[in-house]
Amino acid sequence: MQTSPEDFLAYLADLSIETSTIDHPPLHTVEESRALRGDIPGGHTKNLFVKDKKSELFLLVLDEETSVDLKRVHEKIGAQGRVSFGAAELLEEVWGVRPGAVTPFGAINDRAARVRVVLDQAMMRHQRLNFHPLVNTRTTGLASEGLVRFLRATGHEPLIVALGQEARLNPMRLASI
Numbered sequence: 001m002q003t004s005p006e007d008f009l010a011y012l013a014d015l016s017i018e019t020s021t022i023d024h025p026p027l028h029t030v031e032e033s034r035a036l037r038g039d040i041p042g043g044h045t046k047n048l049f050v051k052d053k054k055s056e057l058f059l060l061v062l063d064e065e066t067s068v069d070l071k072r073v074h075e076k077i078g079a080q081g082r083v084s085f086g087a088a089e090l091l092e093e094v095w096g097v098r099p100g101a102v103t104p105f106g107a108i109n110d111r112a113a114r115v116r117v118v119l120d121q122a123m124m125r126h127q128r129l130n131f132h133p134l135v136n137t138r139t140t141g142l143a144s145e146g147l148v149r150f151l152r153a154t155g156h157e158p159l160i161v162a163l164g165q166e167a168r169l170n171p172m173r174l175a176s177i
Helices: 005-014 030-036 073-077 088-095 104-109 144-153
Strands: 019-023 043-051 057-063 115-120 128-131 138-143 159-161
Touching (some): 005 019, 043 088, 057 088, 057 104, 073 159, 104 115, 128 144, 138 144
Parallel strands (some): 043 128, 057 115
Antiparallel strands (some): 019 138, 043 057, 128 138
């Protein structure tokens, strides 16, 4: 059974992670988000659900402006060969969200920790980050440290790596947060 947005927000509250959430019409793309977000503070993101040739699953979480070379990103994230997008059915089965609502918050539904969450190093410089809270009719903002704390609480130790095309291979874990 997948977690509801309300139960998810309650989970964050139980972890003492401060959030703010706004309701809005459904948003499916970064472009739609830009048009309707108004003046929501913090980093705005995109999330790519991918798999490697051995069917290992990854969620790449990066700033909405960052481009990533999908032909080379496997070298940065430890994937076996090039990655491709995971099917919508697999996304729903493992992460509990539909296309258009992809978010690192889906970790709450991945109790077997099948998905490796990779956070872009540059994105993590934002004090506040914004994501869909399991549905694309809301946006929830939280501190970048709160995102890491949430992921760890769900059994998903995030890999922090420079994902942008211009970035060098320099993975690191966020041990101090």
